Amino acid sequence: MSDQDLVVETVRDILTGFEPFVLTAERRWDSGLWSALADSGLTGVGLPESAGGSDGELADAVAIVRTLAADAAAVPVAEQLLVAGPAVLAAGLPLPPVEEPLTFAVADSVTASPDGDGFTLSGTVLDVPWAGAARHAALLLPGPALALVSLDGVAAGSAYNLAGEPRGSLTLDGVRALVQPLTEGQAHELRAGYALARSVQIAAALERVLAWTVQYAGERHQFGRPLGKFQAIQMELAEMAGEVVAVTALVDAAVQALAHGSADVVLAAAAAKVRAGAAVEVVARLAHQVHGAIGFTQEHKLHHLTRRLWSWRDEAGSELVWSRVLASGLLADGGDGLWPALTRVV
Numbered sequence: 001m002s003d004q005d006l007v008v009e010t011v012r013d014i015l016t017g018f019e020p021f022v023l024t025a026e027r028r029w030d031s032g033l034w035s036a037l038a039d040s041g042l043t044g045v046g047l048p049e050s051a052g053g054s055d056g057e058l059a060d061a062v063a064i065v066r067t068l069a070a071d072a073a074a075v076p077v078a079e080q081l082l083v084a085g086p087a088v089l090a091a092g093l094p095l096p097p098v099e100e101p102l103t104f105a106v107a108d109s110v111t112a113s114p115d116g117d118g119f120t121l122s123g124t125v126l127d128v129p130w131a132g133a134a135r136h137a138a139l140l141l142p143g144p145a146l147a148l149v150s151l152d153g154v155a156a157g158s159a160y161n162l163a164g165e166p167r168g169s170l171t172l173d174g175v176r177a178l179v180q181p182l183t184e185g186q187a188h189e190l191r192a193g194y195a196l197a198r199s200v201q202i203a204a205a206l207e208r209v210l211a212w213t214v215q216y217a218g219e220r221h222q223f224g225r226p227l228g229k230f231q232a233i234q235m236e237l238a239e240m241a242g243e244v245v246a247v248t249a250l251v252d253a254a255v256q257a258l259a260h261g262s263a264d265v266v267l268a269a270a271a272a273k274v275r276a277g278a279a280v281e282v283v284a285r286l287a288h289q290v291h292g293a294i295g296f297t298q299e300h301k302l303h304h305l306t307r308r309l310w311s312w313r314d315e316a317g318s319e320l321v322w323s324r325v326l327a328s329g330l331l332a333d334g335g336d337g338l339w340p341a342l343t344r345v346v
Contacts, residue, residue: 020072023164044098069201070208072304076130082197084138091180096136103134119179121172131156131168144187149177161311192269202276243279270326277319
């Protein structure tokens with residue numbers, strides 16, 4: 001068994017004690033699951049031990065995020081391991097304790113003013129993942145710059161995505177932070193990393209939704225035979241499978257580009273996010289169509305993932321946003337460079 005397989009098995013063992021639940025106003029994240037993951041060192045995987053992490057490769061962190069996403073786990077691991085943690089270290093800022101949830105958000109309307117040996121932030125950050133649960137936040141500021149701020153004492157607004165995951169606002173009036181300037185290229189890569197994190201989650205959830213739907217079609221009988229024996233259902237399952245394979249291929253390619261420090265990582269992440277978002281519409285729709293009325297009930301497991309899919313599709317940039325990035329990058333060298341760019345990126 002490889003180290004990555006061992007990590008995944010550990011996550012799965014932990015998840016057996018934490019069944020997915022419907023998020024409510026009183027229960028917006030799974031603090032118990034987070035504690036169990038932290039106690040096992042899994043909230044620091046992929047981050048260097050010298051900085052307070054647990055070491056490991058990017059692929060290990062991605063495997064953890066995929067496993068948790070497929071189980072609808074309500075914890076900010078994707079934000080910490082794939083976006084905020086690496087961004088903080090790349091900017092030369094100190095990594096907060098990995099036992100304390102760290103999130104990431106784009107703060108286009110926040111300004112940083114020098115204040116002694118640090119900075120003071122002013123403004124409001126919208127759509128902050130896990131606002132109210134995270135203890136620290138890495139914020140991409142105009143300039144561009146990266147700010148690391150403690151959220152102790154910072155009130156979070158009550159906003160949530162369709163799945164019920166916290167996406168509240170933070171009002172940062174006079175909040176002190178560590179701030180490090182970034183280049184435009186670094187800022188673009190950070191935004192792309194955020195999009196890739198959501199794409200990783202989407203790919204994992206799509207795979208699980210497909211597996212559930214295939215299983216249901218084989219078990220549910222209608223007119224004396226399994227649903228999966230009807231040609232119309234077989235065609236829908238095949239369409240779902242094609243979408244899932246395409247997304248997985250592009251997400252894996254983008255992860256490899258990030259791991260190898262490829263110059264095309266932004267375009268690879270853009271392609272992954274565009275394809276993942278497009279697949280959500282097809283796979284979620286067909287999954288509910290095959291499941292029928294039962295798939296829409298609150299008691300059924302399907303909605304745990306389909307509502308997350310619809311939410312994650314719009315986060316970290318929509319298909320339109322990333323399609324424009326992708327098109328601009330592919331056409332940067334003119335018409336003669338289009339085919340070489342396509343084969344290089346996707």
